[in-house]
Each structure stands twice: as C-alpha cells, then as structure tokens.
Amino acid sequence: MTIPAIEMFVGETAEIVSLGDDFPDVKKLKNMGVREGKLIDLLQSDPLAARKVVLGVDNFRIAVHTELAAQMRVRPIKSYYEAVKVQAHYDNLTGCFNRHALEGIVRGEVLKYAEKRVPFSLLLADIDHFKKINDTYGHQEGDRVLKRFADLLRHGLRRSDVLCRWGGEEFLILLRGTLVEEASLIAERLRRIIEESIFPPFAAEGLVTVSMGGVGMPPGTDVNRLFADADSALYISKRAGRNRVTVCR
Numbered sequence: 001m002t003i004p005a006i007e008m009f010v011g012e013t014a015e016i017v018s019l020g021d022d023f024p025d026v027k028k029l030k031n032m033g034v035r036e037g038k039l040i041d042l043l044q045s046d047p048l049a050a051r052k053v054v055l056g057v058d059n060f061r062i063a064v065h066t067e068l069a070a071q072m073r074v075r076p077i078k079s080y081y082e083a084v085k086v087q088a089h090y091d092n093l094t095g096c097f098n099r100h101a102l103e104g105i106v107r108g109e110v111l112k113y114a115e116k117r118v119p120f121s122l123l124l125a126d127i128d129h130f131k132k133i134n135d136t137y138g139h140q141e142g143d144r145v146l147k148r149f150a151d152l153l154r155h156g157l158r159r160s161d162v163l164c165r166w167g168g169e170e171f172l173i174l175l176r177g178t179l180v181e182e183a184s185l186i187a188e189r190l191r192r193i194i195e196e197s198i199f200p201p202f203a204a205e206g207l208v209t210v211s212m213g214g215v216g217m218p219p220g221t222d223v224n225r226l227f228a229d230a231d232s233a234l235y236i237s238k239r240a241g242r243n244r245v246t247v248c249r
Contacts (some may be wrong), residue, residue: 006041015039016099023086029072032062040074043173082140091165092141094150102164102172106223109174113217113236119160121183121216123173124230125153125190128209128242130169144200156193157186172230180216180249187212187245209243 008014016038019026032055034040039101041056048058053069055062089101127149134142148167151169154163162174172235173190175183191210199208214231215226231247236246 002041008074008076010042010045013039013041014074017073017075019073025065027069029064032249033057033060034062034064034072063150069095070197087202094165095160096146096150096154096171097164099164099166099172102162102166103176103223106174106226108219109176110223110226119179119217121175121178121180121214122226123174123175123183123187123190123212123214124166124234125171125210125212125235127169127240128211128238133187133208136221143199146157147210148199149194149198151211152197153190156190172227178216180214180247184245184247185215187214187247189245191245211242212245213235213237213246215247 001122016036018036019034020031028166029035032053038057041235042053043056043061044052046052051061051066053066055064055069089097091098098215106140109118112118113120127145130142130145130215133145146165148170150165150171151162153173157163157173158175160176164174166171166172175186191212194208194210196205197208198205201209211234213230213236215229217226221229233246233248237244240246
C-alpha cells in the first residue's frame with residue numbers, strides 16, 4: 001500500500017500545522033528545521049519511483065522519504081507572497097479592512113455610481129473620549145475596547161456593508177446600495193447598540209459611546225471630498241456634545 005505524502009500540489013506553499021511525534025523519524029525533520037509554523041514549498045514529488053519528495057525550507061532544498069513526509073499535517077496557501085498581500089489589507093487588532101484597502105473599495109463604488117447610478121453612503125465613527133480610556137486603564141484595555149467596538153459594529157451591519165479601521169479609534173463604514181436617508185437610520189441604530197453595550201474594563205452599559213458622521217454619494221463628488229465631508233459631519237457630532245449622529249444631506 002502506498003503511503004500518501006504531504007497533501008500538497010507541486011509548486012504550492014503550505015504552513016506546517018503539526019508533525020506526527022509518535023513516528024520515530026520525525027526528529028530527523030525537526031533537525032532539518034522542519035517544525036510547526038514553518039512555511040514549506042513542495043518542489044518535487046515522486047512517491048512511486050523515488051519514494052521521495054523535495055521540500056523548500058528557508059531557501060534550502062530537503063529530500064524527504066514519503067513515509068516521513070506523510071507525518072506532516074499542513075495548511076496549504078497559494079503562496080507566502082499572496083498570504084502577506086492579503087494580510088496587508090486588514091487591521092491586525094480588529095480584523096477589519098485597513099484604510100488603504102477601503103480607499104480602493106470606495107473608488108470602485110464611485111465608478112459604479114458614475115456608470116449605473118448605484119447609490120452608497122459612508123459613515124465615520126469615532127469612540128468618544130477614547131484617550132481617557134487609554135490613560136486611565138492602559139493601552140491593553142484600550143485594545144480590548146477597540147476589538148469589542150469593532151465586533152459590535154460588524155454584527156450590527158448587513159453582509160453587503162464593509163467595515164474599516166480608519167485610524168486609531170476611528171472606523172469607516174461603507175453602506176452599499178444605501179441612500180443617505182437610510183444611512184442615517186443605520187447610524188442611529190449602531191449608536192444605540194454601542195451605548196447599550198458593556199465594554200471591558202467597565203461593568204455597566206453606557207460607559208462607551210460613539211459619535212458618527214455620514215455622507216451619501218451625490219453626482220460629481222470625488223472620493224477625497226466624500227471622506228472630507230464624512231469627517232466634517234463627525235466633527236459636528238463631537239462639537240454638539242458627542243454620542244450622536246450627523247449626516248450631510
């Protein structure tokens with residue numbers, strides 16, 4: 001019976017998830033630098049004739065017997081470059097899109113509006129008095145507040161909406177196919193969700209609030225103007241006392 005080798009295709013890159021420690025020769029793999037968490041490339045596979053596979057590990061080529069290779073459990077990815085490229089579009093702390101990624105998405109929505117008049121709106125949300133949270137409880141607790149805040153927004157949005165960490169405690173929300181009047185209702189619902197939730201390190205609801213500014217896509221408006229208008233609307237909310245929504249109509 002032929003023992004299956006690594007479940008990979010030639011030319012594919014994978015992350016090592018685990019090694020079969022009960023197999024006596026697994027120590028040989030570890031001595032070669034093959035360990036959990038390592039990225040490996042399957043360079044050559046000849047399980048029937050040579051009974052070997054050739055792996056690329058840390059820019060080295062390693063020939064491994066198929067029985068030993070079969071003890072490796074891997075998580076294939078398209079390539080290390082593509083994995084890093086995907087990660088570059090997301091905020092590591094909250095898992096939201098980052099600013100660079102959303103700017104590109106919004107530009108696509110502007111083109112869609114120009115061609116087909118498909119509406120969309122933007123909401124810019126800012127956690128009120130976030131600096132005070134960091135100063136009082138420390139940055140680790142501040143990070144927990146950011147994660148909780150992002151999760152609440154994410155669960156309060158529709159599947160078609162896009163959430164982005166715009167910077168610091170600011171989050172930008174793209175509402176696809178949404179008129180500005182509808183965006184105002186969505187923003188107010190999100191504001192209430194935040195106000196009625198309990199955040200670490202607090203033990204009561206209402207101790208974290210959010211100010212929001214919104215803008216819709218009018219004819220002839222470019223991307224930078226949209227972002228600036230959303231920021232202006234947010235500033236109005238903050239100047240008016242925070243924990244409120246202002247939408248440019």
